[in-house]
Each structure stands twice: as structure tokens, then as C-alpha cells.
Amino acid sequence: MRTYKDIRQIVMERITSNEWPMGELIPNEQVLAEEFGVARATVNRAIQEIADAGFVERRRKAGTRVVPRRSRDAIVQIPVVREQIENMGENYRFALIARHIVPATKAAARELSISTGTKAMRIVCQHFAGNDPWQFEERWINLAAVPAAREQDFTSVGPNEWLVREVPYSNAEHTFRAAAASEQQSQHLGLGAGDPVFVIERKTWRRGKTITWVQLTHPGDRFSMITRDDIPYSDVASV
Amino acid sequence: MRTYKDIRQIVMERITSNEWPMGELIPNEQVLAEEFGVARATVNRAIQEIADAGFVERRRKAGTRVVPRRSRDAIVQIPVVREQIENMGENYRFALIARHIVPATKAAARELSISTGTKAMRIVCQHFAGNDPWQFEERWINLAAVPAAREQDFTSVGPNEWLVREVPYSNAEHTFRAAAASEQQSQHLGLGAGDPVFVIERKTWRRGKTITWVQLTHPGDRFSMITRDDIPYSDVASV
DNA sequence: TAGTGGTCTAGACCACACT
DNA sequence: GTGTGGTCTAGACCACTAT
The missing domain is CATH 3.40.1410.10 (Chorismate lyase-like)
Incomplete structure (x- = not known):
């Protein structure tokens, strides 16, 4: 069975490979749930995390869009x-x-x-x-x-x-x-x-x-x- | 009704106020779900995010523990x-x-x-x-x-x-x-x-x-x- | 108004690791 | 073996916002 992690990875690959181009809408949760054969909540969790990481933006009614330019964040460990x-x-x-x-x-x-x-x-x-x-x-x-x-x-x-x-x-x-x-x-x-x-x-x-x-x-x-x-x-x- | 965000904040306050001291176990999901009157999945989501942010560590069977020392990460925006x-x-x-x-x-x-x-x-x-x-x-x-x-x-x-x-x-x-x-x-x-x-x-x-x-x-x-x-x-x- | 994501639930089963 | 967290589901209702 497909887990939310599988879906998260598949979606990320579609983004990073430009299958889903920057700035464009991606399919909605219902469609993806059917494609992957999982519940909508599972797709939601996967894409939610991708949104938290900053690669897509989600808005009700408008859908989910690939963020155009990836401004790079660096996570610096402040040394002890x-x-x-x-x-x-x-x-x-x-x-x-x-x-x-x-x-x-x-x-x-x-x-x-x-x-x-x-x-x-x-x-x-x-x-x-x-x-x-x-x-x-x-x-x-x-x-x-x-x-x-x-x-x-x-x-x-x-x-x-x-x-x-x-x-x-x-x-x-x-x-x-x-x-x-x-x-x-x-x-x-x-x-x-x-x-x-x-x-x-x-x-x-x-x-x-x-x-x-x-x-x-x-x-x-x-x-x-x-x-x-x-x-x-x-x-x-x-x- | 209490949302997962409410619970996330309450739990964070108990951590930062030392009500749940560093290094100690916190109550398990079932107990917290009963305390807050929500489903276990709701507590799970709240604490999951706190764990992702690095304030607690979760292990099956062992439970959830407040991370002892908070090593500070800084998120630096690499300027364009x-x-x-x-x-x-x-x-x-x-x-x-x-x-x-x-x-x-x-x-x-x-x-x-x-x-x-x-x-x-x-x-x-x-x-x-x-x-x-x-x-x-x-x-x-x-x-x-x-x-x-x-x-x-x-x-x-x-x-x-x-x-x-x-x-x-x-x-x-x-x-x-x-x-x-x-x-x-x-x-x-x-x-x-x-x-x-x-x-x-x-x-x-x-x-x-x-x-x-x-x-x-x-x-x-x-x-x-x-x-x-x-x-x-x-x-x-x-x- | 309608379509999208946001969230909750109750229950279930599983994976893991402590004993 | 058993208690904990990890995850999924089907359905439901809500919140927002584009049109």
C-alpha cells in the first residue's frame, strides 16, 4: 500500500523534474487520492508537509501551486x-x-x-x-x-x-x-x-x-x- | 472545540514553563486525548509537529520525552x-x-x-x-x-x-x-x-x-x- | 455559490522496542 | 508479550476565497 511518505516523494519528484512546472497548479487532493488509491487525508498529509517545506503554496478554492522561485534557506547550527x-x-x-x-x-x-x-x-x-x-x-x-x-x-x-x-x-x-x-x-x-x-x-x-x-x-x-x-x-x- | 493548534500550544507551554521538565516523559497520547477531549489523532498531530521542531523525542513503547538541551538552529536566508x-x-x-x-x-x-x-x-x-x-x-x-x-x-x-x-x-x-x-x-x-x-x-x-x-x-x-x-x-x- | 483545502473523528491495524 | 507511537480510512463538516 502507498503511504503518505511514498506520495510525498512522488509529488516532490514531479516538482523537481518539472513535470509540474513552477508556478502551475497541481491536481487537487481528490484527484490525487484516486490516482494513488488512498484516502484524501493521506494525500493531504503528504502535500501539507511539502507546503511546510516551502515548495508549494496552498489556498482554499484556488488549489495548490508550485512555488515559482525557490529562495534558498540554510539551516545553520549555532555551535556550542x-x-x-x-x-x-x-x-x-x-x-x-x-x-x-x-x-x-x-x-x-x-x-x-x-x-x-x-x-x-x-x-x-x-x-x-x-x-x-x-x-x-x-x-x-x-x-x-x-x-x-x-x-x-x-x-x-x-x-x-x-x-x-x-x-x-x-x-x-x-x-x-x-x-x-x-x-x-x-x-x-x-x-x-x-x-x-x-x-x-x-x-x-x-x-x-x-x-x-x-x-x-x-x-x-x-x-x-x-x-x-x-x-x-x-x-x-x-x- | 479544541484544535490541534490549541493542543500544540498548550503542550509547548508546559514544556517551556518546565511543567514538563527537560529529559522527562510526558503523558501518552491516549491520556492527553482524554484530558483535552479530542481524538488521539488530534493529539498525535500536535505532538508530531513539536517533535519535528525538535523539542520532544518520540519512540514507540518508550513514549515521548522532552529533549534535554535545546541546541539552537538558526535559519539563515541566503540572500539573492x-x-x-x-x-x-x-x-x-x-x-x-x-x-x-x-x-x-x-x-x-x-x-x-x-x-x-x-x-x-x-x-x-x-x-x-x-x-x-x-x-x-x-x-x-x-x-x-x-x-x-x-x-x-x-x-x-x-x-x-x-x-x-x-x-x-x-x-x-x-x-x-x-x-x-x-x-x-x-x-x-x-x-x-x-x-x-x-x-x-x-x-x-x-x-x-x-x-x-x-x-x-x-x-x-x-x-x-x-x-x-x-x-x-x-x-x-x-x- | 461552489470548489478547494483544513481539520476532526472513531476505529482499526501495524511497527517497534522495552520487558 | 505488551504498550507506545505511526499511519490509514471513510466520512463528515468547516473555512476560505475565486468567480
Whole structure:
């Protein structure tokens, strides 16, 4: 018997082979159910998932249409620094450089959505792969959102690992960019001044309160992010 | 009546509020169906989608368990350069710098999975936002995979737009990194030698044949990628 | 108004993996 | 062996929207 997965694959093949051209309507559920000899609900599930993946658009009465241009999404795994280093077979080490409770700078206040001058926690630290510096971390924590951070000294458990445990479900915004290393960054990363660095900037919040804002800086010559984006539900050979 | 979306949200709230703690089993479908007064299939659909989003793991006989640590995925929209520039309200312009059919270099042959010295198409071009250089493009096309490229001069339609039309459904691998601008890159992007650039590298293939390998270089001080990652199916305020 | 997708149900049977 | 999730069905009714 044909399962919804079979149907999902057949439909995807008809799309990717241009048997059903971009921009055109495909047969309706009733017709496909008869063709495949299954209930309409089975066809519905198959095509529903294809629509979720963005290859077709469905509208009541109008029918289901192959989406014209496939704008490509990449799913990037934001690395968890300890895991990333250990997966490389290197020894992970973390070093706290500074931990202060100080008035927020203008930039920090803007990112944390607090008033300039409000006290917040500033943390600077660094992560090593073996003996090589891997990541330099500059962080602000909004103490109004996470008051328990006051009790943490962050010498043994890094701020990220602690925050992930403390506030497991938060929204996030990431920015990736290339920059020239600041003097402090280049010193801690063992680079020359102005050398290129890859910066991941992350802001997380929950229920309207910003929790933390952090800049993670990596040596440009030793870091990259890779993502592999295959056509789902398809037999298009992936290698 | 309660819909599967209601149930999906209620279940997500129980997860994100730690009412159902990380690592623990949640009640089985039958129990939840009775609690919510719906059919088991309705509960199944709700939790299935939560499992697809990665918040729970389901195993027959073992039940459904809240996934312990939420490793964060970011969904990055790979920009389509023309759209990106036009969305900024700038005028898009494209300029072909070189188009040759030449023996593949060692690096190009490796990336295209062809023998060193096999003839392939080399394209160098550049994209402008208004009068400012925005992206410098260095591309190889595998002529064995896309023979029709020989007939294209790529003076009016850029190679990317042409390839997207010619081979709409291909698999892809993206790499993001920071680098120092090469001499050619810095000249065309109006940068100083060694200035930081953000490089997007893309390789696409279909049915085992690599189609193209391209490096897209952007001025580090004018380019970044941003991604916003909200907890789905949840009322966790997103601002 | 009519045609399409969206969803639910009650029941059934199956596949898997823990015991 | 047995309890869980995985899937299918036939029918039903609803929601939306193109015409």
C-alpha cells in the first residue's frame, strides 16, 4: 500500500523534474487520492508537509501551486563552543577575564533595552581549543531579567552554559559578520591588530525582557560555519 | 472545540514553563486525548509537529520525552543579491569582468569533482548597490553538468540567475567565513589590501554532479547576515 | 455559490522496542 | 508479550476565497 511518505516523494519528484512546472497548479487532493488509491487525508498529509517545506503554496478554492522561485534557506547550527571543540578532539578550556557589575554603556543599554547607566553584568572571557585561543567572548547580562546571575562567579561554569540552564527557552537573534580585530581581541586571540575575525553576535530574550547580549569573536583563518541544504523528500542524489 | 493548534500550544507551554521538565516523559497520547477531549489523532498531530521542531523525542513503547538541551538552529536566508539590493532601495547593477573556458585549477577541480585540467567555465563578476560595490563573485561552472552554459555570454543575465532558472532544484552547501581581501577583491570592492571581507562560498549539485562552485565576497564593514529564531508554537513573547 | 483545502473523528491495524 | 507511537480510512463538516 502507498503511504503518505511514498506520495510525498512522488509529488516532490514531479516538482523537481518539472513535470509540474513552477508556478502551475497541481491536481487537487481528490484527484490525487484516486490516482494513488488512498484516502484524501493521506494525500493531504503528504502535500501539507511539502507546503511546510516551502515548495508549494496552498489556498482554499484556488488549489495548490508550485512555488515559482525557490529562495534558498540554510539551516545553520549555532555551535556550542564546548561541544564544537570536543568534537574536534581538542581539550576544551575556559578562562574568565573579567566579571563586573557596572552601568551599562550606551550600546549595551540599547541592546538590552534598559536605560543607559542601569547596572548590568559585564563578562569578558575566552575559550581555548587545546592551547590555542578559539573564541573571545564579550557579554552583557540584564540583571533585571536574570537576577540570579549576581550569585554566580562564572569561574568554573561559563556564562553561556549557566544561562542555557537557567533560561532554557528563549528567543534569539544572531548576526554574523566579518570585522577587523580590536586591540583586545587580537591580543587574546593571538592575532595581529586588524586581522580579520568572524563575529557571531547573539541577543536572547524571553517574555519581552532581553536576557543577554554577547559578541563571540573567532580568528578568521581558523573558523567557518558550514551548512548543508538538501532538497527534502526527494531522491535528488545528495552527493 | 479544541484544535490541534490549541493542543500544540498548550503542550509547548508546559514544556517551556518546565511543567514538563527537560529529559522527562510526558503523558501518552491516549491520556492527553482524554484530558483535552479530542481524538488521539488530534493529539498525535500536535505532538508530531513539536517533535519535528525538535523539542520532544518520540519512540514507540518508550513514549515521548522532552529533549534535554535545546541546541539552537538558526535559519539563515541566503540572500539573492538582486533582491537584497533592491529591498534596500538601491539600484542593482551587475558587471561581468571575465568569462573564460579554461582548464580547471587544482582547487576548482577538487570542488567540482572533475579531473584537474578538465575544461570548465570561469566567471568573475561584480554586483553593485547604486554606485557602491556590494559583492565580488568568483565562479566555476562544471560544463559536463551544465553544457548549455557554453551558449551563454552572461553579459545581461548574471550566472546565478541563469543557473537558478536552468537547474532550479539542486542541493547546496554553504560556508561562511571571514578573510582578508585578496588584491583583486580589494580593488574591485574599493577596500584596502587585507581589509576584512565576509565570504559566502556555495557549492551546488544535483544527482551526483557538481554544478557550480562560487565565492561571494562582501566588504566586512558593509555586510552582515541576521537571523531571528523564535520558539515556535509558543506564547513566549517574541519582542 | 461552489470548489478547494483544513481539520476532526472513531476505529482499526501495524511497527517497534522495552520487558 | 505488551504498550507506545505511526499511519490509514471513510466520512463528515468547516473555512476560505475565486468567480
